[in-house]
Amino acid sequence: MAVYKKTYRPYDGGLTSSLTRFLVIPRYAFEEMRKSRFLTVFYITSFIYPLVCALIIYVQHNASALNLLGVQNANRLISINTTFFMNFLGWQSMLALFLAAFTGPGQVSPDLANNALSLYLARPFSRVEYVLGKMWILVVLMSLMTWVPGLLLFMLQAYLEEGWTWMHDNSSVAVGLFVGSWVWLLILALMALALSAWVKVKPAAGALMFGVFFVAAGFGVAINGVQRTRWGHLLNISALIGSVWVHLFGADPAVNNGGVFFRMPQGQELPLWCCWAALAVLCLICLYMLTRKIRGMEVVR
């Protein structure tokens, strides 16, 4: 029917699967994000480091390229090992934090500011699907920055090493890249959404995101200094995740104490279970914050 024929008619067509309906939210969000030139440039820039890493791996395995550059022994300077991949993940995860701080606050706050949540949730669409849809946006974007290029680099290295042996011997690196990235992404996505739900002003929510990481870490260091303890590091989220990565990558804690920006100070390491527990508590707090705010109707008791 032509749209100018002003009449109402019931809908009798087919419906989409309820299992994939939450993907409607990220599709609309990606279209909105594309309009931001800053985000587009930032996102493209975030792929420079993976490209540089790919180049390093290629050059490392290509004697003729090294000869061409006149640096025959350069392959001894850079080793493609656990540290290389941990540094890659550390750098990319830092960029993911910036991305979450830029894009996360704009996810929930506009819906809350104008009471749009009641419209979302008055449909066959649950709160879980809403949060999943919003998380999906961040998770997809950050995945493309972290574990996806990480695993591609890993496979490139395995290919150039010519054999399954290297892949098999270093399988913990692949596990570390994949699982470590996901732990980080989930924490970032949950935190970005929780802060976005509670702080309706976007710049303030973004600033608070950095505050949670850097101010809390500084506070933790102050606690350590005053109390002569190391438990203040429980407030240092990046150091906690760094410790988890060391475990997931199967690295030797005495040699390697985390990726770039994510290092736990040597000699002050916390037990691994404490790091996992602290991160789990952080996730639970974020989920609680989301549960309180993502409602069709706010109840004033």
Place this chain on the structure above:
Amino acid sequence: MEPVIELDGLEVRFGDRTILKNLKAKLTGRSIGLLGPNGAGKSTLINTLLGFHKPTSGTARIFGKDVRTQVREVRSLIGYMPENDAYIASMSGVRFVRLMAELSGLPPEHALERAHEAFFYVGLGEVRYRALGTYSLGMKQAAKLAQAIAHGPKVLFLDEPTNGLDPPARLRMIALIQEIRDRGDLHLLLSSHLLRDVEECCDEVLILKDGNIAAFCNLEEERRANRRFLEVETRGGVNGAFAEAVEKLGCETATGAQGRLKLILPEHLEVRQLYQIAADQNIQIRRLNHKRDSLEDIFLKAMEAADGRL
């Protein structure tokens, strides 16, 4: 006839406060009005039907689907126009309605088509590409209606649809609601504290007071019944002769002072026959009113009842 909405001992409590108290009713009308003073529980009832609040005890059903256990199915039947502003300010109107239709399960291409249709239908066709944040209050209300009907619901919940509208915008909104009602494709639940809105749009009314059902009436039946109820004022003739004559024709009468008479006409009797009798007896009929028990009367009676029930 399957009830559109069935309230089965529905009780909703927030903390210590009981907002809805053991509501029991079967609403079958095409257009149901929900009336009550502020704080009576109208919006809470709507929010409970939408599954936003869990009933403390009892339940409610919409077309037989339980709001407690079948929230998803219930919501797929409903189009909801909330009382307060509800939109995404930076989105264009048609994009917003399309998003909402897709969340209701429509495929993207159908959602887009119906979003355009809905916008033209509510009279916002020309501004559908403008950001919702720039709309006037009346336009926002119409946009809310558009998103509520775009996915073709079976029941439309309208919570104070004329809130904040100027008289011409209110008339347009009422006309739209009447048109939707008269098409007969969906049922309406209209919540309002404005009696006129409900009277103009609804055929069944549920009146709430302090969380109780204060009254439930079928407006259509009331209107039909009232049509046979007359108040007559006469002059001249023999005292009581007119009353006797009309009683012989089957009318029930009650005589008042100064020639006033209240009577209920039987089905077969027409009003002009009263004039005929009056002329035969040389009586003047000075005044003849169809006594109308308006919604206002019903509402006021319900509000006067001490415990909130008629």
